[in-house]
Amino acid sequence: MQISEELIRSVVSQVIQEVRGGQRSSANGQAANVGANGQHGLFTCAKQAVSAARTAFEQLRTRPMEDRKKAIEHIRRISISQAVELGTMEMNETKIGRLDHKINKLETLGRRAPGTEFLTTQAYSGDKGLAVIEHAPFGVIGAITPVTHSLPTITGNAVSMIAGGNAVVVNPHPSGRLVAAEGVKRFNQAIAADIGIDNLICVITEPTLESANSIFTNRDVNLICVTGGPAVGRAALNSGKRAIVAGPGNPPVVVDETADLDRAAQCIIAGASYDNNLLCIAEKEVFVVGSVFDAMMSAMQRAGAVPLNSSQIARLTDSAFQEVGEGSHKHLGPTKAMLGQDAAKLAQAAGVTVDPKTELLYGETPADHPFVDVEQMMPFIPFVRCRDVDHAIELAKHYEHGYRHTSIIHTRDVRNMTKMGRVMDTTLFVKNGPCMAALGLGGEGYLSFSIAGPTGEGVTSPLTFTRERRCSLIEDLWILGDPGVK
Numbered sequence: 424m425q426i427s428e429e430l431i432r433s434v435v436s437q438v439i440q441e442v443r444g445g446q447r448s449s450a451n452g453q454a455a456n457v458g459a460n461g462q463h464g465l466f467t468c469a470k471q472a473v474s475a476a477r478t479a480f481e482q483l484r485t486r487p488m489e490d491r492k493k494a495i496e497h498i499r500r501i502s503i504s505q506a507v508e509l510g511t512m513e514m515n516e517t518k519i520g521r522l523d524h525k526i527n528k529l530e531t532l533g534r535r536a537p538g539t540e541f542l543t544t545q546a547y548s549g550d551k552g553l554a555v556i557e558h559a560p561f562g563v564i565g566a567i568t569p570v571t572h573s574l575p576t577i578t579g580n581a582v583s584m585i586a587g588g589n590a591v592v593v594n595p596h597p598s599g600r601l602v603a604a605e606g607v608k609r610f611n612q613a614i615a616a617d618i619g620i621d622n623l624i625c626v627i628t629e630p631t632l633e634s635a636n637s638i639f640t641n642r643d644v645n646l647i648c649v650t651g652g653p654a655v656g657r658a659a660l661n662s663g664k665r666a667i668v669a670g671p672g673n674p675p676v677v678v679d680e681t682a683d684l685d686r687a688a689q690c691i692i693a694g695a696s697y698d699n700n701l702l703c704i705a706e707k708e709v710f711v712v713g714s715v716f717d718a719m720m721s722a723m724q725r726a727g728a729v730p731l732n733s734s735q736i737a738r739l740t741d742s743a744f745q746e747v748g749e750g751s752h753k754h755l756g757p758t759k760a761m762l763g764q765d766a767a768k769l770a771q772a773a774g775v776t777v778d779p780k781t782e783l784l785y786g787e788t789p790a791d792h793p794f795v796d797v798e799q800m801m802p803f804i805p806f807v808r809c810r811d812v813d814h815a816i817e818l819a820k821h822y823e824h825g826y827r828h829t830s831i832i833h834t835r836d837v838r839n840m841t842k843m844g845r846v847m848d849t850t851l852f853v854k855n856g857p858c859m860a861a862l863g864l865g866g867e868g869y870l871s872f873s874i875a876g877p878t879g880e881g882v883t884s885p886l887t888f889t890r891e892r893r894c895s896l897i898e899d900l901w902i903l904g905d906p907g908v909k
């Protein structure tokens with residue numbers, strides 16, 4: 424761990440708080456067991472949290488844009504300089520994913536999440552005068568965040584939402600609630616010390632479905648933004664409020680006969696192994712044209728992935744899936760024992776011992792295998808042999824399940840790119856790169872961890888969290904008109 428002045432300051436400040444009877448220390452990589460209530464964004468009661476966020480929003484409304492920038496700068500600074508400490512807390516609490524990537528997610532969000540520069544004004548001028556369109560805040564936003572990226576989702580949401588001039592109340596996933604509270608507390612403390620506004624980001628410290636529902640139905644919440652699986656998306660859309668839904672995916676990859684197979688293998692390993700496949704955009708199943716199937720399997724091994732044979736895959740499958748949901752929503756889902764675990768642990772379940780540094784396992788399966796069908800979120804990737812590129816695209820379309828989230832192709836054939844792009848109709852479509860390239864990590868564009876497919880906002884940005892307002896001046900201020908006209 425890097426010992427920076429920032430880290431020392433933060434640890435000292437926590438110890439002082441502890442001595443004063445505040446929260447318990449988090450310096451050992453365990454998130455604080457949050458006891459404080461009603462300040463620095465920590466609330467047990469959703470109603471009180473919304474009320475505090477409303478007060479913070481009303482204060483921010485009276486402040487210049489410069490204060491929004493200062494608030495965001497603190498979130499960025501803490502996210503980058505305390506990434507090791509906070510990433511370790513997230514890993515220790517959630518026990519899924521990879522520590523190096525938990526740290527990397529916070530650092531990159533600190534650097535790449537878009538800020539106030541996104542709020543550009545549009546103007547129309549002409550004979551009738553001048554109209555400007557500006558981007559105004561909604562007010563208080565209710566956010567629900569997933570266990571797969573507890574603090575990173577809050578960090579990205581907070582930067583975008585505050586850039587848009589809003590305050591936010593977060594109901595985090597219960598299994599990531601401690602690190603959520605710790606991060607939010609630190610963000611608020613720094614913001615309050617600088618611009619004198621506390622509780623711009625509020626978090627429910629004991630989140631439940633009831634507290635989520637209380638946020639959904641509170642009249643002081645102007646907009647909802649949920650990041651998670653199908654159930655929370657449905658709940659948000661039934662809330663009676665406008666909802667931005669960043670929902671589930673099951674991203675397919677197609678590899679055709681023209682692809683650079685070594686490059687494709689490296690990209691698939693980089694994307695599918697990132698945080699042990701927890702990303703909603705991560706490569707989940709690969710459809711390869713038959714004529715290059717065996718060569719692609721060899722390329723994967725050359726690039727460092729470890730192959731499993733069919734009996735090993737069968738053993739892993741037994742440990743990896745279980746029936747979840749109720750009634751008409753009953754389906755197979757990943758087991759807690761395997762979700763987001765290291766490849767070496769999966770290999771053990773498959774009856775193989777691999778180098779603990781192994782990033783990804785892979786193997787051939789039929790198309791109707793649970794590893795293809797289910798959003799499995801673990802570092803084993805199924806490869807399916809296809810007749811030709813049309814067959815591969817057809818299967819990709821079927822197993823993406825209509826989420827229209829993310830799809831990927833490796834090809835040098837522009838026609839195949841075009842065909843797949845049209846058929847899939849996904850929010851993110853990556854060609855010849857790892858999934859993260861679609862979020863500006865190795866590709867162009869900005870970064871957010873909330874990708875709103877179902878409701879259509881795409882990769883969320885400050886603009887997602889603003890209302891358009893038009894201000895019209897009639898007949899004046901069009902200075903290009905005829906100087907003779909009074």
Ligand code: NAD
Nearest residue numbers: 569570595596635651652655658669670671672703873874
């Ligand atoms: P999850 O759906 O189990 O939980 C997400 C959040 O919703 C949690 O805070 C949970 O407590 C809450 N929740 C669940 N059901 C709810 C209900 N009925 N009412 C109110 N709140 C409810 O998902 P998870 O395991 O935490 O995260 C993984 C899922 O999130 C995957 O499906 C993944 O694809 C998706 N995800 C999507 C994006 C995106 O940007 N589109 C980003 C990250 C994760």
